[in-house]
Amino acid sequence: MTRFPSSVYDSRVRRAAELAKSAGLDALVITPGPDLRYLIGSRAQSFERLTALVIPADGSTASVVIPRLELAALRESAANELGLEIRDWVDGVSPHEMVAAMLPSPARTAVADAMPALHLIPLTETLGAAPVLATEVLRELRMTKDADEIAALRRAGAAIDRVHARMGEFLAAGRTEAEVAADIGRAIVDEGHTAAEFIIVGSGPHGADPHHEVSDRVVQAGDIVVVDIGGPVEPGYNSDSTRTYSIGEPSSEVAAKFAVLERAQQASVESVRPGVTAEAVDAAGRDVLIEEGLGEYFVHRTGHGIGLSVHEEPYIVAGNSMTLTEGMAFSIEPGIYFRGEWGARIEDIVVVTADGCESFNNRPHGLTVL
Missing domain, CATH: 3.90.230.10 (Creatinase/methionine aminopeptidase superfamily)
Structure with missing residues (x-):
């Protein structure tokens, strides 16, 4: 067994959006690590190219921003079964700008505590505001x-x-x-x-x-x-x-x-x-x-x-x-x-x-x- 049924992850993503809204956020931006695995069952790894699950707090469809050459990393996850929007990108495209384009400006966001600085800093600059940690939002779910x-x-x-x-x-x-x-x-x-x-x-x-x-x-x-x-x-x-x-x-x-x-x-x-x-x-x-x-x-x-x-x-x-x-x-x-x-x-x-x-x-x- 590599993950739970997709219904488990669907419930988690929906609840995460609700908690983000209650916290006064516009979105959660979750990079590979335990939070991403918890939310969609993905074991994707973090590299110099950004992979991120973007969960809007308004309840609209969540998206996965991912390098095209890493698409295979989503196969074992529940991403497709959940109907998430897959937004792949290639070298030369800014994934941080792709994330920012989905959100208001400046956006109030929370990020996974495992997000590398090489993504956190450019994402902060692109969003126009420093994110907070998603730990406070997601801990109620994960605990x-x-x-x-x-x-x-x-x-x-x-x-x-x-x-x-x-x-x-x-x-x-x-x-x-x-x-x-x-x-x-x-x-x-x-x-x-x-x-x-x-x-x-x-x-x-x-x-x-x-x-x-x-x-x-x-x-x-x-x-x-x-x-x-x-x-x-x-x-x-x-x-x-x-x-x-x-x-x-x-x-x-x-x-x-x-x-x-x-x-x-x-x-x-x-x-x-x-x-x-x-x-x-x-x-x-x-x-x-x-x-x-x-x-x-x-x-x-x-x-x-x-x-x-x-x-x-x-x-x-x-x-x-x-x-x-x-x-x-x-x-x-x-x-x-x-x-x-x-x-x-x-x-x-x-x-x-x-x-x-x-x-x-x-x-x-x-x-x-x-």
Whole structure:
């Protein structure tokens, strides 16, 4: 399955126009990236030649401005089934002027946050006014997942769980992080993903760096190892799950601190329900760590939204007073990090349900001894 039925995209484009109008805009101009894939199912890439979906806020027919030599990139999308006007162009023609000709002058527009500067600057000059980001307009659509999106995220969660279940095949003393990661990458694809989007194997002191990737460090007996992995499943929805492993029995100190982290992660998960704020979910787990004297070692937000992008709204972080609603999907991933020594993180993807949440990841949360 490469995309959803065309009716899904038709509804999204219509709703995007309505939201643009409510925001006082004349149009949305969406270049290749997650927003374009969300709206019409297109996997077109961004090059030096402009490709853009133009959605007028007045509800008139949307158009795709695209280089003639890139027309094949629309074949897998819903563009033709939606009846979008395809406006192709050849070298020597200004696509930015083509966009401007569809809109009033000066036009009030919003652009995809993935639009390259080489298109944003000339488009701004041609339109006669600086656009705003479409993120504020589209986030209401992208944050709330429908049943098909939730099913895709559920498949992604199950697929990455199967990879974690095989970690004993890959992770062992005497192997380098890079060797472990190579095996994990193959398993991610074997278990149903289209690619490995990211792999973190943080062994020993490297586990204290939340964004460590992999290195040639040799995994040693006694190491605590953070494994954070994920990737997309068709039609492009991502998994993201972290589990922490111990190469041999952990010390009593490590086990005790990890047990607190496990309680913190559970507290945040149990706090999720409609009407609760994003910052309250962050606080639920963070407070557990603070009470046990570990608060200073939790150095990042509790979570991030997920869908066609690995990181998207809503962000589960202090200061975000956004109220959670049914269908929002995001990670819950508290961690503790002791610089130069070890680190640990537990991460699940959850979706808000009518009376709580469903977790897409169901591997054991405890410190797994290998």
